[in-house]
Amino acid sequence: MTKPKTMRAMVLEQPGRPLKWLEVPIPQPGPEQVLIRVHACGVCRTDLHVVDGDLPHPKLPLILGHEIVGTVVETGSRVRQFQVGQRLGVPWLGYTDGTCRYCRRGQENLCDNPRFTGYTLDGGYAEYAVADQRYSFPLPPGYTDAEAAPLLCAGLIGYRSYRMAKEAGARLGIYGFGAAAHITIQIALFQGKQVYAFTRAGDTESQEFARRLGAVWAGSSDELPPEELDAAIIFAPVGPLIPAALRASAKGGVVVSGGIHMSDIPAFPYDILWGERVVRSVANLTRADGEEFLEIAPRVPVKTEVQTFPLEAANEALERLRHGQIQGAAVLVTEGKQ
Ligand SMILES: [Zn+2]
Ligand SMILES: [Zn+2]
Numbered sequence: 001m002t003k004p005k006t007m008r009a010m011v012l013e014q015p016g017r018p019l020k021w022l023e024v025p026i027p028q029p030g031p032e033q034v035l036i037r038v039h040a041c042g043v044c045r046t047d048l049h050v051v052d053g054d055l056p057h058p059k060l061p062l063i064l065g066h067e068i069v070g071t072v073v074e075t076g077s078r079v080r081q082f083q084v085g086q087r088l089g090v091p092w093l094g095y096t097d098g099t100c101r102y103c104r105r106g107q108e109n110l111c112d113n114p115r116f117t118g119y120t121l122d123g124g125y126a127e128y129a130v131a132d133q134r135y136s137f138p139l140p141p142g143y144t145d146a147e148a149a150p151l152l153c154a155g156l157i158g159y160r161s162y163r164m165a166k167e168a169g170a171r172l173g174i175y176g177f178g179a180a181a182h183i184t185i186q187i188a189l190f191q192g193k194q195v196y197a198f199t200r201a202g203d204t205e206s207q208e209f210a211r212r213l214g215a216v217w218a219g220s221s222d223e224l225p226p227e228e229l230d231a232a233i234i235f236a237p238v239g240p241l242i243p244a245a246l247r248a249s250a251k252g253g254v255v256v257s258g259g260i261h262m263s264d265i266p267a268f269p270y271d272i273l274w275g276e277r278v279v280r281s282v283a284n285l286t287r288a289d290g291e292e293f294l295e296i297a298p299r300v301p302v303k304t305e306v307q308t309f310p311l312e313a314a315n316e317a318l319e320r321l322r323h324g325q326i327q328g329a330a331v332l333v334t335e336g337k338q
Contacts, residue, residue, distance in 0.1 A: 003073060009126035010314040010332075012062045015053030018315045019064070019125065026128045033130045034082050035074040036090070040308075041124030042067025042149035043317045043330040044179070045237065046092070049261045050119055051318060059120050064314075065332070066092040066117040067152040068124030068131070069145040081133045089139045089294075090131040091152045093285050094121045109160075109284035116284075125314050127334055137290050140298040150304045150329035151297055154179035159293040161233045161258035161282045162187060168254040169230025170194055175221055175245060176236025177206045178321075179329035180258060182213060183302055184233065189214045190300045196225040198241075200324060209327055224248055233258055239265035242279060243272060251275035258282050306331045 007026045010019040029035040047064045049055050068090035072082050082088055095115035096103050102110040117123045117131070139148050158180035165172060172188050174181045175198040185195050197210030197218040207218035217225055221236075221244055228250035234241045237259045243266060245255045255278065273279070296302075305328030309317040317330045 007127040008311065009063050010311060012051060012058070012064055013060065015051060015058070019051070019318075021312050024126075027122065027130045029074055029076040029079075029130045031076040031078040032132050032134060033076045034072045034079055034088070034133055034136065035128060035130050036068070036070030036088065037073050038068055038070040038124045038127055038129050038334055039145035040069045040149040040334075041065040041332045042153060042179070043314070043321055043332060044153045045321065046153070046260050047118065048318055048322055049237070054261045055119065057120075059122070062119070063122040063124070063126050063129070064118045065123035065125040066090070066119070067149045067154070067331075068117070068129055069139065069148045069152070070124070070129065073128075076133075079133045082136065082138075087139055087145075088131070089137045089148060089152045090117055090124065090129065091135070091137065091156055091285060091290060092116050092118070093287070094135055095132055107286070109286045109289075114284070125311065125332060127311070135287065137294055140294055142298055142301070143304070146306050146308050146331045146333055147304045149331045150179050150183065150306060151294065151302070154329055155183045155297060155302065155304075156285045156290055156293050157258055157282065158184035158233075158235070159187060159296075160285055160289045161235075161256045163289075164256045164280060164282055165231035165233050165254050166191065166193070168252065169250070171196065171227055171230045171250075173198060173225060173229040173232035173245060173248060174210075175232060175234040175241045176238075177210050177218075178235060178326065180235045182209070182305060182328050185210070185213050185215065186300050186302045187296065196227075196229060198223075203324060205327065206324070229253055231256070235259060237262045239263040243268035246272040246277055246279070249277055252277065254278045254280070256280055256282055304329060308333045310335070
């Protein structure tokens with residue numbers, strides 16, 4: 001197969017503006033990198049935060065997208081882990097220095113000098129992408145390219161958030177029932193949890209979706225669940241959900257915020273935190289999280305529900321995500337491959 005010199009990509013030139021459908025050079029893989037033909041790339045809420053300028057200092061111009069599924073077409077000189085023709089997945093964490101105090105104590109997700117796919121590195125809203133072999137994952141068979149894409153962030157970050165919550169007890173609340181939630185609930189049920197799903201007021205469609213996936217209760221985020229929660233995971237980027245989840249939690253309850261950005265958290269009385277309740281965030285992922293999650297997912301088995309869009313419709317996919325009009329996960333697919 002002869003490789004063309006240029007590719008189509010959806011490019012962010014400036015935050016606050018729509019992505020542009022451009023012809024750009026195909027990137028060259030460095031020694032540790034593979035060049036992949038992108039087949040599918042998930043659309044994550046973090047992409048919206050980058051487009052909106054909520055996250056500072058993105059690479060510009062930038063190709064978004066950090067849930068990339070593709071096939072290797074070329075390997076750098078030091079690549080041993082992947083071969084031409086192999087399918088792989090590229091997540092948000094694209095590089096760490098390996099030497100800072102966080103990396104040295106096994107917290108590479110907190111690295112002082114990280115690079116992130118689709119934010120400080122070009123990502124997968126394109127026909128081709130390069131990725132570092134050390135931060136890419138082989139993908140379990142049994143998932144189409146589009147089905148596998150949401151595993152790489154919605155699945156991974158959901159799983160890391162769930163790990164922080166699961167020891168607290170059996171009753172798990174999930175606030176915001178989108179891509180991450182629809183995967184996390186399947187793992188939680190597999191491990192014997194009861195899941196309570198919270199959505200925007202009046203979003204009966206998402207509540208129905210949660211019940212269909214096995215939630216024992218689904219309601220609006222300003223309601224209290226019928227039982228106190230042992231833990232809650234917040235996937236919606238909405239600060240007032242922190243006190244709401246604390247109010248819904250039992251003593252010793254853990255409230256985990258899984259998003260990279262959130263609106264301000266309003267002041268709240270100490271007594272809703274009292275009783276050894278904990279509030280914490282989850283940042284990024286480690287490669288160990290990825291390996292663990294991709295091993296568990298096919299055993300559950302986690303099934304992803306995806307709504308696909310052609311690559312050039314990325315702006316439409318982002319707007320639908322913004323307005324809560326995606327059930328499950330939005331995924332961009334390149335021509336002829338799903
Ligand atoms: Zn993401
Ligand atoms: Zn580091």
